[in-house]
Amino acid sequence: MIPMLLAQIGLPLLVKAVGGALSESGNPVAKAAGAALTEVEAEIGAGRLSGTDLQEANRHVERIAEMAAQTDRTWLEQVNRTIRAEAQSDDAYVRRMRPTFGYIMALTWAAQMGAVAYVVAFEPDKAGPVIAAIASLGTIWTVGLSVLGIYVYKRSSEKLAAQEDRPGFLSTLIGRLSGPS
Numbered sequence: 001m002i003p004m005l006l007a008q009i010g011l012p013l014l015v016k017a018v019g020g021a022l023s024e025s026g027n028p029v030a031k032a033a034g035a036a037l038t039e040v041e042a043e044i045g046a047g048r049l050s051g052t053d054l055q056e057a058n059r060h061v062e063r064i065a066e067m068a069a070q071t072d073r074t075w076l077e078q079v080n081r082t083i084r085a086e087a088q089s090d091d092a093y094v095r096r097m098r099p100t101f102g103y104i105m106a107l108t109w110a111a112q113m114g115a116v117a118y119v120v121a122f123e124p125d126k127a128g129p130v131i132a133a134i135a136s137l138g139t140i141w142t143v144g145l146s147v148l149g150i151y152v153y154k155r156s157s158e159k160l161a162a163q164e165d166r167p168g169f170l171s172t173l174i175g176r177l178s179g180p181s
Helices: 002-009 011-023 028-045 051-088 092-122 124-135 138-164 169-178
Strands: none
Touching (some): 011 028, 051 138
16 A cells, blocks of 8 residues: 555655655665665756656556555465464364464563563663663564464454444343333
8 A cells, every 4th residue: 555655656756755764864875875866856856857767767666566565465365364264174273373372472572571671670780682682583573473463453353243243232222221112
């Protein structure tokens, strides 16, 4: 969705926004990229970049956005297929996989945060390296929490779908108060 929106904005506005943001970065490579984009913006502003060149660049941006959207679509279809297979399974463990994974993630996180708190409180001289080591686990936590997020989102959808078949609280209350019809 975001890549498609960016593709519709067009190259000149995209160059200006990204170039400005990168120029403010403290990273030398990002600053260099920002400076290059600022030069491109100047060329566009001076009219030295033809309309045909801009159209071609916009076409490439749109194509890249389409490819990114297709990749996302394929990934979501695969996740959906996996969750459907899990829901249809007669194996009790497969049906309990989501809660088990959630509990494991919660226990692991609690143990890790407890260890960090202990080191900070009782061995502060070692706190810096321990916190740096924990920071290096960011990628693995991102993957695990993303999987857990998909599990929770899907389970919430299943619960909402099941609730749609039942009358709501107010409907039930009104029915009881009004008596038999």
